[in-house]
Amino acid sequence: MMQDDNWFSERYYYKSVINGYKVKKVLHEEKSQWQEIAVYETQAVGKLLTLDGKTMVSDLDEFVYHETMAHISSMTHPDPKKVLIIGGGDGGLVREFVKYPSLEEIQLVEIDERVIEVSKEFFPNCTSGLSDSRVKIVPTDGIKYIGEFENYFDIIIIDSTDPEEFAEGLFTKEFYSTVNKALTKDGIMMAQTENPFFDEYNIGDIYKNLKASFKNVQAVHAPMSIYPGVYWTFAFCSKGINGIALNSERIPFMSDLQKSLEWYNMDWHKAAFVLPNFTKRKLGLE
Amino acid sequence: MMQDDNWFSERYYYKSVINGYKVKKVLHEEKSQWQEIAVYETQAVGKLLTLDGKTMVSDLDEFVYHETMAHISSMTHPDPKKVLIIGGGDGGLVREFVKYPSLEEIQLVEIDERVIEVSKEFFPNCTSGLSDSRVKIVPTDGIKYIGEFENYFDIIIIDSTDPEEFAEGLFTKEFYSTVNKALTKDGIMMAQTENPFFDEYNIGDIYKNLKASFKNVQAVHAPMSIYPGVYWTFAFCSKGINGIALNSERIPFMSDLQKSLEWYNMDWHKAAFVLPNFTKRKLGLE
Numbered sequence: 001m002m003q004d005d006n007w008f009s010e011r012y013y014y015k016s017v018i019n020g021y022k023v024k025k026v027l028h029e030e031k032s033q034w035q036e037i038a039v040y041e042t043q044a045v046g047k048l049l050t051l052d053g054k055t056m057v058s059d060l061d062e063f064v065y066h067e068t069m070a071h072i073s074s075m076t077h078p079d080p081k082k083v084l085i086i087g088g089g090d091g092g093l094v095r096e097f098v099k100y101p102s103l104e105e106i107q108l109v110e111i112d113e114r115v116i117e118v119s120k121e122f123f124p125n126c127t128s129g130l131s132d133s134r135v136k137i138v139p140t141d142g143i144k145y146i147g148e149f150e151n152y153f154d155i156i157i158i159d160s161t162d163p164e165e166f167a168e169g170l171f172t173k174e175f176y177s178t179v180n181k182a183l184t185k186d187g188i189m190m191a192q193t194e195n196p197f198f199d200e201y202n203i204g205d206i207y208k209n210l211k212a213s214f215k216n217v218q219a220v221h222a223p224m225s226i227y228p229g230v231y232w233t234f235a236f237c238s239k240g241i242n243g244i245a246l247n248s249e250r251i252p253f254m255s256d257l258q259k260s261l262e263w264y265n266m267d268w269h270k271a272a273f274v275l276p277n278f279t280k281r282k283l284g285l286e
Numbered sequence: 287m288m289q290d291d292n293w294f295s296e297r298y299y300y301k302s303v304i305n306g307y308k309v310k311k312v313l314h315e316e317k318s319q320w321q322e323i324a325v326y327e328t329q330a331v332g333k334l335l336t337l338d339g340k341t342m343v344s345d346l347d348e349f350v351y352h353e354t355m356a357h358i359s360s361m362t363h364p365d366p367k368k369v370l371i372i373g374g375g376d377g378g379l380v381r382e383f384v385k386y387p388s389l390e391e392i393q394l395v396e397i398d399e400r401v402i403e404v405s406k407e408f409f410p411n412c413t414s415g416l417s418d419s420r421v422k423i424v425p426t427d428g429i430k431y432i433g434e435f436e437n438y439f440d441i442i443i444i445d446s447t448d449p450e451e452f453a454e455g456l457f458t459k460e461f462y463s464t465v466n467k468a469l470t471k472d473g474i475m476m477a478q479t480e481n482p483f484f485d486e487y488n489i490g491d492i493y494k495n496l497k498a499s500f501k502n503v504q505a506v507h508a509p510m511s512i513y514p515g516v517y518w519t520f521a522f523c524s525k526g527i528n529g530i531a532l533n534s535e536r537i538p539f540m541s542d543l544q545k546s547l548e549w550y551n552m553d554w555h556k557a558a559f560v561l562p563n564f565t566k567r568k569l570g571l572e
Contacts, residue, residue: 007304009304013329013330014329014330015308016307016308016328016329016330017305017306017307017308017330018293018295018304018305018306018307019303019304019305019306020303020304020305020306021302021303021304022301022302022303042302043299043300043302044299044300044302044303044484060483061483063564064562064564197346197347197509197511198330198511222562223483223509223516223517225483225484225515225516225517229511229516230509230511230515230516230517231509231511231516231517258563261563262563262564263562263563263564264562264563265562265563267560268560268561268562268563270557270560271556271557271558271560272557274553274554274556274557275554276350276508276549276550276551276554277544277547277548277549277550277551277554278349278350278548278549
């Protein structure tokens, strides 16, 4: 995976941009049934997990991604009990969801069990929630698994890699429509939806697919320092619930919790939905 | 400047991170009195201007930087007449300011005239405002120049490179205090203040210096795809004016103008001031 001595680097946007990190130590490298998994100790971002040569999680900024999707969805749903996370084997999303005592069930559907095991070893801060008794780890294909549910989950999070190979199916109209069916009437889906500047996967089409399946499609933006292009978008989809409307009953709880969070606060929650012209136009959300 | 055949790359954060762009053609390279100036035609970001091997302006995203500082300052000042830009030889900020018919004087103090000439040749879209009769180009050292003014400018923009070499003086307490003196009572200063994740220049100290000189110090965040770390901060400083409070008299004007802008809109203006916990803590703006 390392193209040069002591550097991990990733090429993106049709291989025309390169981003690399100086590596102090290769902590782990393996080829699982599904992908190449590596962990590097870097100078700039601390420990860095990569899958098939793509940056996934780092000590530097994992909290941005995980707090954004877990707390925006939990703070808008009126009364979430059941959560499903597809992907997310690093455990970071679970760690945030277990902070809500009102949740009863958190299912983590990760196709590659090795990602969970490697994360437990090198990112114990991320995986700390996996031992919570409400958490169920399901090592299977999320696309097939979700088809078994109807009107069941309150929150579904798609924590996927890029729309390529086995993750490509997680960005289709058919999949989104299966997700919609698996959600309860107040259900919320959030998903990572790539960078709009280096637009290799046509973000406009991703949002067209979302709009074909969900009544309400909004987006939030947040920076993921280790991802290609950094400026990241996340879809917020529901059968009607507005992502900007915080659940007022949960505000006292979050007023306290947000003091200990590294990224999320309720003012930022609302601001993250306000898009600049460029992003609105690229996503077709004008 | 090109480390490999057909790639421009920049190392940052103590040279532990690398970011590179595939180059289709080297359009220009020279060593001016002040710095190395280069323009590349790249695959990912279009034309790219670099100074001393650092990315400055690209076709892909120049509008983010220029619209952010020009419109946030112009839309909060009650009645700006005189603007000073320090740096900014690419002309992008001037292009945005000349859109306000009420401005009477726009001074561009660029130490390196060659940056202006090279920009005119390769970034005519950025330099289009320089021919406006209200624009005065002053080819001198901004630090010395600004010391000649007292209670004169309504808006001052610091469009500088990183706090290194001849730009280092643009981040000191002494300089900010000179800027404050040159501003009128409703005056606003905006300045680029680097990335808080790869914090090579100690962003906390920059904001301490700002707070030592200005009564009101706020910050906005926006992504600059070609800058190290992308997630960028900009200081908004004043003698009291709140950056979130839009000037209501100018709202009808902007309602019309923002349709043609690529990044800025008034809702985003207000949202850009709402910082996540990480950024507030790094900047000391809690």
